[in-house]
Amino acid sequence: MPQLNPAPWFMIFMFTWAIFLTILPPKVMAHTFPNEPSPQGMTTPKTAPWNWPWH
Structure with a gap:
């Protein structure tokens, strides 16, 4: 099973991040x-008090 061979993991990780860092930032920016x-x-608008007929 090839996924149990840890030798290519680092290169796959590096290539994946290289692709992400070259394609995604221009799209986001x-x-x-x-x-x-x-x-x-800077002036705050003047607000009128609320009418509370039930209070």
């Missing part, structure tokens, strides 16, 4: 968010 956040002012 190319992602753009559809809604860019816009800066808001």
